[in-house]
Amino acid sequence: MEFGNLTALSHVSARVEDGEFISIVGPSGCGKTTLLRIVAGLERATEGSARLNGKQITGTGFERGYVFQADNLLPWRTVLGNVLIGIEIRDGSRSRDEIAKALELIRMVGLEGFEGYYPRQLSGGMRQRANIARALAINPEILLMDEPFSALDAQTREVMQLELNRIWQHGKKTVLFVTHQIDEAVFLSDRIIVLARRPGRIREVLDIDLPRPRDLTTKRRPESVDYVDRIWRLIEREVLDSIEEEKANPDKH
């Protein structure tokens, strides 16, 4: 997959290999989310192109699953109903087989027993699990995740990172993961794309050479800490700038 010249993003070009876990980090306003939305087909690049398996991305598609930052499970559907929505849209109906698969996925994300619950009955962490299951239900080749854990408290977030790591090990999908949290990116990724802002462009691409499988002890390893420091130094100046700007025009953010 490649990214060409993009709005708010210029000369962002990177290839993502099959089965890789790639994170995109950068200061606010570097176009992380825009990049992901272009890959998803929710937005269009004004110039350049995004390609999946060599084919130009022109719209949304079933080979890409999107996990949103906002909790946007449909409140009138149960967990199972929400997980099945992608299938219903693709096939117009849901077969017994698909329901069994969806239940299996719900078990896999750790929501067994909550299939019949409505979103309002679930905690934030559980809703994000359901969100992940919904994106996985269409069996996408690539999972696009836009700060999926940013609304969660620190502890739930930690647990969800472990869970995502486990789910990824299980299915070995290609994942494109946008986050603000550098340690989260280091913990989860094979590679990290560090973006710079104004205009959004690639500052550096780092290979994260930490052994797998990873667990919480991975985060405390000196190599992990070094990666985090290195990435922080790359974006520190710009993060401070963006905070200054936000102070100057609070309405724009």
Added chain:
Amino acid sequence: MFLAVPSQIVEAAVKLWAAGVLQRHIIVSFSEFIIGYVIAIAIGLPIGLLLAVSPRFRAILSPWVDGLYATPVIAIAPLVILWFGIGIWSKVFVVVSVVIFPVIINTEAGIRSTPHNYVEAIRCFGASRVQVFLKVMIPSALPFIFAGMRLGIGRGLIGVVVGELFGSRAGLGRLIAESAETFNMPNLFVGVLLLAAAGILLTSAFHALERRIVHWT
């Protein structure tokens, strides 16, 4: 003097019932209400949906909806009697004309206030416009639509009575009008209280239905 104590009202109700008069009034008023109510929803719902999804339709129809909404149909009730006669259809028309507006307005508002993040959630699966409409906009608008229909109940009951006051052979409005002319306060209050009871009963029954269908709110 121009009041009635509860015992007189009950007595009057029993008498009217025994004479078979009360049943007739209730049946006539209820039929006028139900027929008008169902027609108002059958017409109002699709109009509301069209207004929400088609800017062109909205440009053409919006001024009409706003204008007719502000028109006091009740004030032209005598005219309606002339058009549709003294039977039930004049009252049905009055009911339709008062119930249809909350239905149209709430349906349109409901569809148009669909949260964008729900739409996006299914658009990323490649949902078509029709699928977005059916799977997200309609369910998301249901609480609004039901609220509109619920508002219509009270308005419809008033419509029935006012229509009947201007010209009718039977109905609770007729009963009230006749009783008022003869200063028969107990009979008048039988009509008034029955209408109030109908309002409470229909609205709470509707509430129960609403809670079952839009249980997620």
